[in-house]
Amino acid sequence: MSTLPLDPLLLAIATPLAVAVAILLGLPKRHSIKLAYVGFAVPALVGLWCWANFPADLGAKYAFFSRYSTGLDGLGITLALGLNGVALPMFVLAGLVGFAAGVYAIQSNAERLKIYLMLLLVMQAGLMGVFASVDVFFFYFFHELALIPTFIMVGVWGGRDRGYAAMKMTIYLTAGAMLSLLGLIAIYVKSGGGGQTFDLIMLREALAADPIGVATQKHIFGLLLFGFGILVSLWPFHTWAPLGYGAAPSSAAMLHAGVLKKFGLYGLIQIALPLLPEGAKDWARVLAWLSLGNVLVVGFIAIAQRDLKQMLGYSSVMHMGYAFLGLACFSVLGVGGVVLLMVAHGLSVALLFLLATSIQQRTHTLDLTEMGGLAQKAPVLAAFFVAATFASIGLPGLANFWGELTIFVALWHFSPGFAAAAVAGVVISAVYGLRSVAAVFFGPPTEALQKVAATHPPGDLTWREKIPALVLLAALLFVGFWPQSLSRPLQSTLTASFRMLDAPRLAAGR
């Protein structure tokens, strides 16, 4: 199947890592930048190539599969790389957002740009690795590889409150990672039977034949749920997110909010649901109630924000509530919807953070009450921001709609009451989304803004800002108009290898 001479997945992981190492070894700045373009472009291109060449009927198998010995084979640890229908969308997402974040970082001309780019490249390599890993050990390892640069970038290149934000993020995310590590080790220990392994394929087979006891499943799932949940900002463990994203430099925020944050949801889908189905069913109600906290409580909090990036941070937390609700449905439709939503949300939130920084550079503030009328000076920026906002509030034609719609449909089968509460969130997100758009771009400019504009006349988006924005918007539109491009691989994998998920039955058939 693979016509590349190299293993494409390894290539996507190794290229940014190699570039990072080269920069670290003292490559001059000019060459570093050129090489960094390569480091960001290769994963994106590999992602798109994998998408285009993805086999139609994969079933329970993995595409582009390969296995490398690590010397720890005796412990059941091998570097197994491959993509199934759940991993593919995330892999493509990581490639695209990484490319956009990288290009945006290069044009940002940050201080100590080389180190900044190096950290981003390491993060990028980690992200590609997370979604390409079929081995739980490396899945976790790559996550840590991507996570640590985030803390450094927030702490060093961050904005207001960066010290506190970096510390809070580190504590929360490390705690989440530790809890989930505990859960993963517990699975490793309890999988027993024919020799312990971290290989997900073997784990699935072993546990399908000899499942973990129901009581133990519940404990382990609880660990994973809260561990991964903290990483995805499950209410009430979300307060790190708005603060962290508010302070993070834009490229780090794009990569973390857009991609890395989804690690927790991805882990729940790929590992926890198939290996611990009884545990998942047991926790579904609790999860659903907490998710409503994300959707309704955090949704209202987003309305109260005055700071644009804080608002985006809260809105991102809110949308994670939909994803958790989709998981709680425990059906192919719900889980498929979660993956669609993860991709869509990743693209749209990355675009929003990118544009928010571009806005900040023009208004010299993020305070929504001190802006206004920017559309007159920067119509293209306004158009992009309007499009990204409408994507995030679920307008059809943009990817997010499909994720939300499928989750809502699945949710009705879980519980009509929860479905109604979740759909109410659609109104809330319209309120804060459109309010921020209007505050930034429409109406007459405020006095504060006019003063800034007098000394620094704001221009429209430059091409170097436009290119990453266009990549993200094009992807949103492509999936928005052509949802099958993602739902087909999802359907194939979910129906074949996620048999424990309910097939929702129609009432009419009863």
Next chain:
Amino acid sequence: MTPVQQALLVLLLPLASAAIIALFLRRAGALAAVVSVAACAGLAAVALMLVFGGARNFPASWEWLRLGDFSLSIGIKFDDLAALMLAIVAVVGLCVHVFSLGYMHDDGAKARFFGGLSIFMFSMLGIVFADNLFMIFIFWELVGFSSYLLINHYHERQSAADAAKKAFIVNRVGDFGFLLGIVMCYWLNGTVNLTTLAEHHVFSSAVPLLLFCGAVGKSAQLPLQVWLPDAMEGPTPVSALIHAATMVAAGIYMLCRIEPLMTPSALTVIMWTGTATALYAALCAITQRDIKKVLAYSTLSQLGYMVAAFGLGSLTVRHEVGGAAPEMAVAAGVGAAMFHLTTHAFFKALMFLGSGSVIYGCHHEQDIFKMGGLKSKMPLTFATFTIGVLAIIGMPYVAAGFFSKDAILHLAMEKNTAVFALLAFTAVLTSFYMVRLWILVFLGAPRSDEASHAHEGGLSMTLPLVLLAVLSVVGGYTAIYGHVFDGVWSLIPHAEGVSVLIVSLAVMTAGAGTAFVVYRPAGFDALEQKAPGLFGALVALKESFDLVYNYYVKKIQQRFAMLLNFLEQIGLAGLVIRGGSGLVGLLGLGARALHVGNLHAYVYWFLLGAALLWAYAAGVF
């Protein structure tokens, strides 16, 4: 071309136009206008070929998404109902596009405007063609988006920005119910395909009522009517196309689409909602000073008429076929509502474009008390607008509105006397405020510099007026359409005898007569002077909804949000987390005592840990 190809061409032409404008013609406004108008002309031509070609119910459906057992399709249901709606959208759309060439000639953001019109046409046609509820919902949201874009056209004005936001959010409130209704319908029936549902569905009042919420938002029925008057901030051609003739009528079209799902109790709710809206909006229209606001409230009122007509439901009629006269139920509500939708689309688009012509002629003056005397300054606008007025007040046999309004009144008379009385009273009010508008704008002497220098617009603006005026006259005679819409026209209830005719003549004369008595062409509101109490009450009635909603948004919603934010900052992030971190800090102090900086001590700790781990793994505890 096969009918399917024709339909796809109709749907995709405006999308292509929007894409081309967005990608390449952002700075080339003149070219963008040409592209958009050409696309609209092309789609109108193909659409009329499709409508009058007679092809109906051809199969066309494509699966768009499948996950688990859930599948969502994009498909076309093209029956007489869709054909009628398509013809209306295409013809009125073309008129408005051409009119915009003149009206928006000097606008600085023409490309954005015409791009928006094209997106709107695409979205609206999607609703028309849709063969299932999910597809309706998709395009339903898209028309809301295009409406947002176009209301927001003069975005540097705070009022326009606010109006656009309000329109979208209020519509979202309606869509909340709509989407839940669709999802419920899916789980109840296993399908949302309109044809399949018509054949077989589970009896439930919740589904039609939830779906009706969507129509309440989009067609601006009580209590979600507040966005439509504000939406007049958009350019006048937009008001004509979107906020009078087509998009706001989509709610009624959608109701007619789901008519088989209706239950008696759902119909009753719909009937009263429509009747209340019709009456309320007509009362509001009386006090308005802005020419577009009068027309906006009038649109609300007429939409209420249509919704009420739909809610009145089916009628039992005798069909005399070869001596036997079996009784059968006919969906008369659908017939009456769609008939009125058709004539209203023509005469209301005509009046809005006429008001656009007036506003353009008076250099963007919109206050009717500052107009006057335009009869001689703008004769063509005067003549066509007069036809519009005659149509809406229901001048017998002269103009289209008479027939459709009669059908509704007749149906109401048969079904529900209270509704009939209220609708008849609404008709009095309609005739009153329309004649008031007509007197103040066109008669007497000009009352401002703008009005005295008024002039007729170019050919691109007068031609659509003439075309719509012709349609407003002949559009009520269903015979002129041939037999292509018989599926809808056969449902129209026809009054026998003259009782309804007498009633409509009486209400029209009463309203118009009162207006002639009360109003002279003058620079002040005569009603306000003659009956200040009544006038004040009407103003208060109009403002009551906005007051309540503003109170909710500012005082309840915002404060609730601030409260939650406060709790989060202080309670969660402050006390729990900081308190927690303080606790951890104490533990850390204790732990630090263990870190004595002695390598040997660390080795012992390490060995102790390893031993514990081993003991655990070995199952000691």
